[in-house]
């Protein structure tokens with residue numbers, strides 16, 4: 320039976336299973352593994368045929384055998400090397416140095432964490448959350464270290480609230496390879512410096528970036544100018560329209576005091592007409608027959624939305640946008656006059672979208688997946704954990720090669 324388990328664990332001489340202890344009440348199976356060699360190669364200097372100094376007892380958790388926790392126990396030899404005079408513990412073929420899980424179990428943990436909350440994975444394997452996080456941190460970092468960003472040319476930068484209204488992360492996405500490149504705390508111009516350094520550490524070059532898609536915030540624009548000097552900025556249409564929605568809502572809230580019916584119309588004015596409910600259709604038809612400021616504000620918002628919805632060539636978009644700016648400047652609605660000034664100031668970058676075709680839509684999609692992962696885990700304790708999960712599920716990291724050909 321020991322031979323059978325030696326094969327099941329993928330072990331080869333001088334390692335073999337010498338005892339299998341099935342502890343049914345404790346719900347576990349303990350495999351005792353031995354290294355039968357009398358002399359070994361020194362792991363520190365590579366000198367062959369060195370004596371064994373002593374053996375230290377160590378344990379690893381392995382994949383469950385059905386419902387039973389599987390533990391591998393071994394007295395691992397330390398080589399007392401005559402050449403380099405160091406005492407060095409030899410590696411074991413089933414786990415990386417310092418790990419408490421076998422490599423097979425670590426691969427399984429990674430696969431589970433892509434689909435399940437970390438606390439659920441910890442519960443399933445009967446270990447603490449901390450141990451799962453350590454495995455994730457190690458392998459996410461190792462996999463990211465192998466990533467090559469030399470070809471990155473077109474990116475988006477997007478701010479995300481990490482926890483409600485308190486802390487912010489910035490997500491940098493590769494819009495060609497459709498992957499998360501870099502996630503970090505903060506949302507300032509300095510955030511771009513961290514990005515440029517991370518890019519360089521992966522063989523990329525921030526100066527080689529040709530296009531950056533942004534919201535209209537000043538910090539990211541400053542960061543782009545400084546660290547991606549050769550990039551054209553495209554402003555994300557969703558963020559531009561969001562500013563019009565905010566202006567519309569300001570107008571409506573001011574007018575609610577005179578016209579109480581406007582209180583209930585908010586979602587109708589913000590939503591796409593295609594998604595209106597029966598009641599919202601009636602409300603919006605009523606609004607459009609009035610001379611209310613909110614009705615004018617809604618038409619302005621729709622017109623701006625249409626500039627993007629129609630798409631088309633940059634020349635057409637330019638004419639539509641300039642027409643919109645003229646209308647908004649003389650509309651006598653303060654929030655829209657202000658918005659007209661903002662849009663005029665960012666006009667080139669807004670129009671650049673029609674040339675580059677870029678948006679932050681991919682980042683929005685990524686954010687949806689991260690939010691879903693957050694919801695499953697009822698919020699990750701720290702930004703660092705949230706960032707690790709973001710890389711795990713959105714960075715298209717290669718975890719495959721390191722497991723290949725390794726027994727365990």
Ligand SMILES: [Zn+2]
Pocket residue numbers: 361362363364365366400401402403404405
């Ligand atoms: Zn040595």
